[in-house]
Amino acid sequence: MTILEVHNLKKIYTTRFGGNQVQALRNIQFSVEEGEYVAIMGESGSGKTTLLNILAALDRPTEGEVLLNGKNLVTVREKEIAAFRREHLGFVFQDFHLLDNFSLKDNIFLPLVLSNVSYKQMNEWLYPIAQKLGIVDILEKYPYEVSGGQKQRAAVARAIITKPELILADEPTGALDSKATDSLLTLFSQINKEGQTILMVTHSTKAASHANRVLFIKDGEVFHQLYRGSMSNEQLYAKISETLTVLTTGGENYE
Numbered sequence: 001m002t003i004l005e006v007h008n009l010k011k012i013y014t015t016r017f018g019g020n021q022v023q024a025l026r027n028i029q030f031s032v033e034e035g036e037y038v039a040i041m042g043e044s045g046s047g048k049t050t051l052l053n054i055l056a057a058l059d060r061p062t063e064g065e066v067l068l069n070g071k072n073l074v075t076v077r078e079k080e081i082a083a084f085r086r087e088h089l090g091f092v093f094q095d096f097h098l099l100d101n102f103s104l105k106d107n108i109f110l111p112l113v114l115s116n117v118s119y120k121q122m123n124e125w126l127y128p129i130a131q132k133l134g135i136v137d138i139l140e141k142y143p144y145e146v147s148g149g150q151k152q153r154a155a156v157a158r159a160i161i162t163k164p165e166l167i168l169a170d171e172p173t174g175a176l177d178s179k180a181t182d183s184l185l186t187l188f189s190q191i192n193k194e195g196q197t198i199l200m201v202t203h204s205t206k207a208a209s210h211a212n213r214v215l216f217i218k219d220g221e222v223f224h225q226l227y228r229g230s231m232s233n234e235q236l237y238a239k240i241s242e243t244l245t246v247l248t249t250g251g252e253n254y255e
């Protein structure tokens with residue numbers, strides 16, 4: 001089943017003074033099937049954040065549509081958007097976005113509190129997730145008391161506790177050391193194997209090599225796609241590196 005469809009997406013930013021226009025997205029087109037793990041790569045300025053913001057309904061496109069389970073995100077009414085986001089999407093950000101005055105547990109509960117789930121129910125959902133993520137012992141701690149990797153695990157718990165249709169991750173390993181990166185990538189692979197659909201924007205070839213499909217964006221368009229097929233992570237890593245070389249050096253010959 002197709003979970004996400006992106007059609008003819010265009011985004012033009014107009015600067016306030018001088019009327020200069022920047023075409024951040026020219027014509028983005030792709031879809032994601034239920035259970036897929038997709039990585040999106042592209043150089044700085046290629047439109048990744050713009051795309052993710054539109055998929056997260058944080059920004060609106062100039063043209064085009066985004067269908068999440070058939071529902072057009074672009075036309076969800078402004079006052080319903082926050083609830084829509086909470087009910088259907090999970091987010092993992094590079095810089096975690098945890099609230100410092102809340103324990104990890106309360107941070108994880110935040111999207112549920114906003115949805116009026118009972119405290120008893122929240123605890124029942126939390127335990128198996130916290131166990132899988134290895135954070136049971138630190139749930140009462142505050143973000144400043146734990147490591148970056150632990151904060152990111154709590155952020156993943158917060159993203160999955162609502163059982164979102166889709167997880168959107170923006171450079172989720174960007175602030176982690178290599179050990180915490182490995183552990184996060186293992187975790188993402190694990191929750192994907194259990195059926196969670198994931199869309200991850202990343203600069204990191206290593207992170208992308210864990211996905212099952214890699215989309216490359218250049219100048220606001222999908223330039224190329226790689227499917228894992230039967231490749232191992234190492235083989236996919238090599239293929240991604242090759243593609244990035246073409247993208248950054250010989251790209252003109254391919255257009």
Ligand code: ADP
Nearest residue numbers: 013022024042043044045046047048049050051
């Ligand atoms: P990436 O995340 O791949 O680095 P972005 O989506 O941030 O790329 O940016 C794509 C292009 O759009 C860039 O040229 C950037 O300068 C421009 N851009 C991004 N946000 C804005 C904005 N709010 N106003 C004007 N231009 C923007």
Ligand code: MG
Nearest residue numbers: 045048049050
């Ligand atoms: Mg960006």
